[in-house]
Amino acid sequence: MNSGPRNEQYDVIIIGAGLSGLAAGIRLAHFDRHVCILERHSRIGGLNSFFRRGPHLLDTGLHAMTNFASPGEKRAPLNRLLRQLRLPYDFLELRPQRYSTIRFPDVELKFTNEFEVFEAAVAEAFPKRHAEFRRLVDAILRFDAYSLFPERLSTRAVCAAHVGDPRLIDMILCPIMFYGNADEHDMDFALFCVLFRSVFLEGLSRPAGGMRPVLEQLAARFRECGGELITGCGVRSLEVRDGRIAAAALDSGARIETETVLSCAGYVETLALCAPAPPEARTWPRGRLSLVELIVGLDRPASELGFTPSTLFWSDNSALHYACPSGPVDRGGGVVCAAENFAGSHASPDTTPTVRLSSLANPEYWLGLAPEAYREAKGETLEEQMTVLERFVPGLRAHTVFTDLMTPRTIHRFTGHVNGALYGSPRKIRDGSTPVEGLFVCGTDQGFLGIVGSLLSGVSMANYRILQRA
Ligand SMILES: Cc1cc2nc3c(=O)[nH]c(=O)nc-3n(C[C@H](O)[C@H](O)[C@H](O)COP(=O)(O)OP(=O)(O)OC[C@H]3O[C@@H](n4cnc5c(N)ncnc54)[C@H](O)[C@@H]3O)c2cc1C
Incomplete structure (x- = not known):
């Protein structure tokens, strides 16, 4: 169990150590704001974290990072972002597709x-x-x-x-x-x-070591500039007085005073924490798009089995069907990604070659199952997804070392996102505002998505909503 925040008052509280929360925290700490990030889970990174499966270190979400740029392209969004975070280009160790x-x-x-x-x-x-x-x-x-x-x-x-x-x-x-x-x-x-x-x-690239070193360096940067990062400590509710943020109550029972809260937990999810909650907490549109992701560990890189692209996007129909499927999973299209198919990538002793298959999935189905039925459905879906993946990676099963399946329920459980919605609500709030004064959102529901997008979102909301208003 963690020891909780050191103080009872902060300039800014950040809800969630997702990528946008971490980036916002670094930016605010650079400018001497007394800031604390509170993350409900024991690991940081939110949708883009990592986990262990026996001896294997796996990324939860990483296929590829968008916004590739070489270090010389000074005006590229990636380089502008790194300058704002005061991080060197090399810290990402990017491998282009x-x-x-x-x-x-x-x-x-x-x-x-x-x-x-x-x-x-x-x-x-x-x-x-x-x-x-x-x-x-x-x-x-x-x-x-x-x-x-x-x-x-x-x-x-x-x-x-x-x-x-x-x-x-x-x-x-x-x-x-x-x-x-x-x-x-x-x-x-x-x-x-x-x-x-x-x-x-x-373009696309991949950090050589996956998300773990990236996250560890972001957390280290934040702490070096005086920020406080607490894991295993969620925000249970937000006290609103006369329409403004007054304090945050934590899962541990502690209460912290603050006038400014920046949240990467999602718009609806954040409004639902408010006491009293604004009406938008009930009426705002919820996201319905989620996915199942199959991760297969192989005894050799996927390229040796004939799968050579870094990522493959496919549709079995000439017309793209991008919508919540009526059944558990949409098998007519999706994304396949092989970690070792990025230039200069190779499996290190700590990693195993992997290939991933992402398919749209129906959150209502996956979140509504009783525990036993969920286990069964997961087992069946894993087998079916292996068959889909075999279309692209021939001989896959004979070289499989391990498998793992993430569902909308996994995403919901580890991030708290309503419906396990991968990209949050369909209605974005680009300026990060909420009906509560002093409460802002960043990340997925602000509208900049993916790894680079979320980091950019955190930086721009910290600049626009907090630093430029001081
Ligand atoms: C399977 C999958 C594959 C993906 N692949 C890629 C990819 O290849 N490339 C790419 O660029 N992007 C990818 N993404 C998308 C990318 O991960 C997200 O866009 C990005 O990580 C979102 O970051 P965020 O800052 O919005 O916060 P999130 O990641 O949503 O994090 C929110 C955090 O808030 C915490 N939280 C919630 N409620 C509370 C509370 N009350 N108190 C405290 N903490 C709370 C959660 O635990 C979580 O850690 C993928 C996502 C998934 C799920």
């Missing part, structure tokens, strides 16, 4: 961290659409996607106004939706632009 691919019936588009490769693939597979695709890219580049108050537009409508082939639109949308869309079928154009840039124009 070799190549990734989007596979639909009878057509495939490869992409790398050189955008020309993707453009050439589009030109070859859709020769009549190349100029249209270029015009769409220009529209994406012109759009002010990072604004805290962006214009809300339908991505499908904007894409259809530029590109005449719905299949090409769906192929472009496939990786983008899987890597960050909380909406079903369509998405907000501002978010699409952010993700298009971060996936296709900047």
Whole structure:
């Protein structure tokens, strides 16, 4: 059991040691704010943490990091982020992707961290659409996607106004939706632009040692600048007096006074902690998109079994179906990722080659099962997902060392996100505000997603909501 916070009063309390909470904490501590991060779980990292399975160290969420940039690209979002966190580029030990691919019936588009490769693939597979695709890219580049108050537009409508082939639109949308869309079928154009840039124009990579060293260094940086990070200590409720934050009550029974709380627990989840809770806690739309993720440890890298892309995004239908499935799992599309298929990656003595399969899953089904039925459903689904993965990694079973299956229930249990919703609520709050004065959100529900997105969110909310207002 931890000893709890050292003090009874802080300038800022941060709820959750997700990536955005950690980044916000570092930024505030740099500017001498007396800040405490409270994390309910024993491990930090939230959706992007790590765990042990016997002797194997596994990442909970990591496929690939978006926003790749080389150290010389000073204006790239990744380098700007590292400067704000005062962390050296080398601390991530990035391994760029070799190549990734989007596979639909009878057509495939490869992409790398050189955008020309993707453009050439589009030109070859859709020769009549190349100029249209270029015009769409220009529209994406012109759009002010990072604004805290962006214009809300339908991505499908904007894409259809530029590109005449719905299949090409769906192929472009496939990786983008899987890597960050909380909406079903369509998405907000501002978010699409952010993700298009971060996936296709900047690209994918992987920290060499997975998430554990990254998280440990973020936590160390925070503590070095005087921040307090307490794990195993959740915030049970937030005391609201005259419409403003007054104090936080902890699971341990302790009470801390503060006038400012920044939360990465999710918008609805955070409002529900407030006493009294604002009406939005009941009415705000909940996310419905979650996933099952199969992790398979292999006795050799997946490339030796014929799976060579870093990531594969696929759909068995020509029209992308990105929505909560009616059954437990959608087996008609998803993402496969092999950790060793990134340049310069190799299995170290502490890691085992892994391949992951992510498929959309129905949270109502998974959260509603009684314990025994849940265990059974997990066992059956694991077998079925192995069969799906064998399509892409032939001979998989003969080389399997271990398997693990994460469900919406796992995500719910370890992060508290309603419905185990991977990308939170479909309605984002770009400026981080809530109806309670002094209470702000960062991370998933602020609207910048993924590893780099969450870190950026934490930094920008700390700057905009707290440091610039002082
Ligand atoms: C299976 C999976 C695969 C993914 N793959 C990738 C990937 O390959 N690349 C990528 O860039 N992104 C990936 N992501 C997405 C990425 O992990 C998230 O976008 C990002 O980590 C979200 O960070 P966050 O700061 O919003 O907080 P979260 O990670 O949501 O963390 C919230 C934290 O708040 C804590 N908390 C909640 N309530 C309380 C409370 N009352 N008191 C104290 N603490 C509380 C939770 O325990 C949690 O630690 C993946 C996610 C998953 C689940």
